[in-house]
Amino acid sequence: MDVKSPYLHPEYETLSREEINKLQTERLQETIKRCAKVPFYAQKFKEMGIKAEDIKTPEDVRKLPFTTKQDLRDTYPFGLAAVPLTDCVRLHSSSGTTGNPTVILHTKNDLDEWANQVARNLWMVGLRPDDVFQNSSGYGMFTGGLGFQYGAEKLGMLTVPAAAGNSLRQIKFIKDFGTTAIHAVPSYLTRLYEVMQEQGVDPRKDTKLKTFAIGAEPHSEEQRKRIENMFGVKAYNSFGMSEMCGPGVGFECQEQNGLHFWEDYYIVEIVDPETLEPVPDGEIGELVLTTLRREAMPLIRYRTRDLTRVLGRTCPCGRNHVRLDRMKGRSDDMMVLRGVNIFPIQIEKILMTFPELASNYLITLTTDDDNDNMTVEVELAEMFTDDYARLQSLTKNVCRALKDEILLTPIVKLVPKGSLPVSEGKAVRVVDKRKVYQ
Ligand code: ADP
Numbered sequence: 001m002d003v004k005s006p007y008l009h010p011e012y013e014t015l016s017r018e019e020i021n022k023l024q025t026e027r028l029q030e031t032i033k034r035c036a037k038v039p040f041y042a043q044k045f046k047e048m049g050i051k052a053e054d055i056k057t058p059e060d061v062r063k064l065p066f067t068t069k070q071d072l073r074d075t076y077p078f079g080l081a082a083v084p085l086t087d088c089v090r091l092h093s094s095s096g097t098t099g100n101p102t103v104i105l106h107t108k109n110d111l112d113e114w115a116n117q118v119a120r121n122l123w124m125v126g127l128r129p130d131d132v133f134q135n136s137s138g139y140g141m142f143t144g145g146l147g148f149q150y151g152a153e154k155l156g157m158l159t160v161p162a163a164a165g166n167s168l169r170q171i172k173f174i175k176d177f178g179t180t181a182i183h184a185v186p187s188y189l190t191r192l193y194e195v196m197q198e199q200g201v202d203p204r205k206d207t208k209l210k211t212f213a214i215g216a217e218p219h220s221e222e223q224r225k226r227i228e229n230m231f232g233v234k235a236y237n238s239f240g241m242s243e244m245c246g247p248g249v250g251f252e253c254q255e256q257n258g259l260h261f262w263e264d265y266y267i268v269e270i271v272d273p274e275t276l277e278p279v280p281d282g283e284i285g286e287l288v289l290t291t292l293r294r295e296a297m298p299l300i301r302y303r304t305r306d307l308t309r310v311l312g313r314t315c316p317c318g319r320n321h322v323r324l325d326r327m328k329g330r331s332d333d334m335m336v337l338r339g340v341n342i343f344p345i346q347i348e349k350i351l352m353t354f355p356e357l358a359s360n361y362l363i364t365l366t367t368d369d370d371n372d373n374m375t376v377e378v379e380l381a382e383m384f385t386d387d388y389a390r391l392q393s394l395t396k397n398v399c400r401a402l403k404d405e406i407l408l409t410p411i412v413k414l415v416p417k418g419s420l421p422v423s424e425g426k427a428v429r430v431v432d433k434r435k436v437y438q
């Protein structure tokens with residue numbers, strides 16, 4: 001480990017495009033061989049006449065079948081295992097709110113590679129073994145817990161498994177242990193800041209904080225800037241999903257110009273969700289990922305339902321791993337209100353531009369007299385609920401700004417700070433109470 005190097009794995013991080021193509025081709029062939037042991041894939045390969053030798057370039061991945069979340073549910077729990085269960089050492093499972101939960105299996109090597117990915121990301125944003133890393137995300141089945149734990153330990157940092165919630169305890173740890181870096185969901189960090197304020201703790205003076213990894217839920221650039229300004233730290237976007245192992249799949253470098261997706265570990269495609277054909281760079285589509293290293297449960301062309309676009313394939317940081325835009329949301333997060341398509345992130349982006357507003361908000365969709373309506377409740381940054389004229393004019397301005405963005409006029413309600421629910425995990429931003437789901 002050369003602590004002065006900007007790269008933890010220079011042999012992979014600084015590959016040229018040609019080298020990435022070569023490596024991906026070899027690793028895709030290996031993945032196909034591994035998948036051939038899974039009846040689900042073996043059957044599809046047979047039907048489609050696919051052999052590992054047919055893969056000559058990474059683009060040949062397009063000859064392969066897609067895998068969907070439904071496929072994972074249908075084969076629950078172990079139907080997609082490519083190795084005997086005795087070779088697996090851990091599983092993670094998703095919440096399963098709609099139907100069967102999904103299960104992801106890991107071998108020892110899978111866990112080791114996963115830790116490498118996370119360590120690489122944390123190194124990329126300047127963390128080194130002398131940093132103190134506090135992981136304030138949920139542990140257990142949620143991959144943000146153990147995923148960051150093992151990655152941070154792999155890098156060699158003193159790692160504090162603080163887990164989610166209990167802000168007073170978090171603040172005590174930050175101060176007592178000299179925490180320099182935190183991983184958490186962005187919605188939690190804004191809450192943590194409010195508690196610091198209540199406690200008279202100034203993160204700039206009273207802590208050593210300098211770096212945040214924020215992710216696991218969609219958030220806007222405005223939200224990131226807000227978090228950075230609150231704490232006086234750099235906040236880097238971290239993308240992951242259990243199906244791809246967990247956090248570590250994509251991460252921003254210090255340029256903060258999009259998420260580098262690690263192409264030695266995944267083949268990245270952006271497709272039109274209707275036609276499933278690739279979209280040109282710069283156009284928004286569904287992110288589709290193929291694992292290249294995973295042993296226990298390799299997945300081919302997994303349809304993530306996350307919407308994003310390619311920003312570039314080079315970067316001043318020296319890494320040529322594809323850069324993707326921050327996620328716009330999942331296709332299933334999209335609200336259709338009176339025929340207009342709206343993503344929660346569009347609302348957030350506007351709300352964050354008002355310094356009078358705090359960061360917690362809730363969107364409720366209702367049917368009133370056969371009309372579908374959207375109510376946006378947002379907390380005020382400070383208390384001036386007795387100043388009606390000021391409240392009224394702010395409400396009007398927020399409403400107008402939202403209308404310009406979403407082309408519909410929502411009902412805006414400004415509520416006192418701390419009055420909306422805060423979840424310990426991913427924030428719940430939308431409650432749909434409409435009579436007829438669209
Ligand atoms: P679940 O599928 O139960 O939500 P995961 O933890 O696997 O569990 O969630 C992965 C999903 O979380 C991604 O598919 C994506 O929608 C979202 N996500 C993760 N990281 C980010 C991020 N940095 N920005 C936006 N969305 C993210």
Ligand code: ZN
Nearest residue numbers: 253255315317
């Ligand atoms: Zn970069």
